[in-house]
Amino acid sequence: MKIQYLDSKIHYFLFALIFLYLFILNIFLPPQADDIQAAISSKDGIHAAIKSYMSWNARIGELLFVGFVAGFSDLVFDFTNAIIGSIFIYMFFIFTFARLPNNKKDLYCIVLICFLILYFAPFGADFLWGAGSLNYMWGILIMMIALYPYRIFWNNIFTNKQMQIIKPSLIPLFIIISICAGMASEQLGIITILVHIGFLIYATKNKIKLNIWYYLGVICFIIGYLCLYFSPGNAARASMSILEGQFLKIDELIALPLKDKINRTLLLLDYSITNIFKAFILLLLLIIAKIKYPNNARILYISFILLIASLIILSRNGATLHIATMILLCSLTKQNKIYKIICILYIIYLLLCLSGIQILILPPRARFGEILILISAFCILYQFMKYSKLLNIAISIICIAYGAFVASEYYKFYNKWNEMLAYIESQKKIGNYDVVVENIFISKYPNFIDSLLPTDVTLESPNPLYAHKFGLKSFRVDDYYKDIK
Secondary structure (H helix, E strand, O other): OOOOEOOHHHHHHHHHHHHHHHHHHHHHOOOOOHHHHHHHHHHHOHHHHHHHHHHOOOOHHHHHHHHOHHHOOHHHHHHHHHHHHHHHHHHHHHHHHOOOOOEHHHHHHHHHHHHHHHHHOOHHHHHHOHHHHHHHHHHHHHHHHHHHHHHHHHHHHHOOOOOOOOOHHHHHHHHHHHHHHHOOOHHHHHHHHHHHHHHHHHHHHOOOOOOHHHHHHHHHHHHHHHHHHOOHHHHHHHHHHHHOOOOOOHHHHHHOOHHHHHHHHHHHHHHOOOHHHHHHHHHHHHHHHHHHOOHHHHHHHHHHHHHHHHHHHHOOOHHHHHHHHHHHHHHHOOOOHHHHHHHHHHHHHHHHHHHHHOOOOOOHHHHHHHHHHHHHHHHHHHHHOOOOHHHHHHHHHHHHHHHHHHHHHHHHHHHHHHHHHHHHHHHHHOOOOEEEEEOOOOOOOOOOOOOOOOOOOOOOOOHHHHHHHHOOOEEEEEOOOOOOO
């Protein structure tokens, strides 16, 4: 079926729908945990950012948050964060395919991206929670903007196109963005540098001429990364992790016995087995079934594949699943060059998983970059498929249905939050400033939020922050406390 080209107004309409959805959900999730502290710190402006760089967190998103953005009113932040989130989704498509969306299939692909982010990514933490949004979603967006000229450059090389990438007048801005991008993420940053090095070697080997902006961008990205990695704030956080026996310095990592290094790597591979990775393996199995077996045997083979897939997916051994993935991809790479791209994306995913070898255990929100790599793979495979009206309808229905479920969970929380605020005010009126409330910080939506939330221990973080926010002496939650009216 021929793909229909669309008027750009339809994409503006979709962008507006995504923005409206994100804006409403941002309103439904008031500032939580670190957002409260950042709002206090932001009164000091640039001094708060410097303090964070020197003692806590040097990522560009965090510096922007504590020094500036956290000072926005709730409504202004919700609006801004929703705009940035909408831009992020479209920029992700543009970065993946090195072009603007321009046809009906692209429209459904963006809908697919929305569903995959809602279902597989730490959505609440990286799109709604202030601290998470700035540290991860905003940071990765800056990286995509800085790396997009390289994406276009190499796309032009491999498709024999020629065009000016960056005008000389824009080079100063490109330099600033590249430095900021280098400061966006420890894990994504080091992998980006490795990819840059790989392309520089390829360019040298094939005598490809690189312009001055190319080298300046790479150098500035590395400078930004070094400013992040060797910041006093990162060293301070690492010291806290050392006390927990989690973080290892480079020299300590090198000094580890071989057995411990292997065990640490195997543990990282186990942590890399996310739900989207399991779905990725299942998709590869189904693709092989479709390509290699005739129609009369396909149903039987697919049944066998599903049985094998169930056994693999139930496995908790990361090394086994990665070996299986490598075998599946190797069997596909000879079929079409598109699977070579998928193989490269898988290698980047694996490297990203292994890049956490120093810190070992990362919170889900910090693994957003890894998930995006696999979402790219899903989108590329979707675009490679023949146009299917039935599939596109299914994608739309599933996205709308799941999006409605997610929205309903945040709406429930918003109502409970307002009831809690009313209860706190009623307690303050009768002179009670040591308040215990029902634990409303739970949800049926698994990606609701990934942050430090109130506990049942009065002095345990972040309870004192909530007490300060609500004007109380103490604040805590109790799972069995059901007296809120």
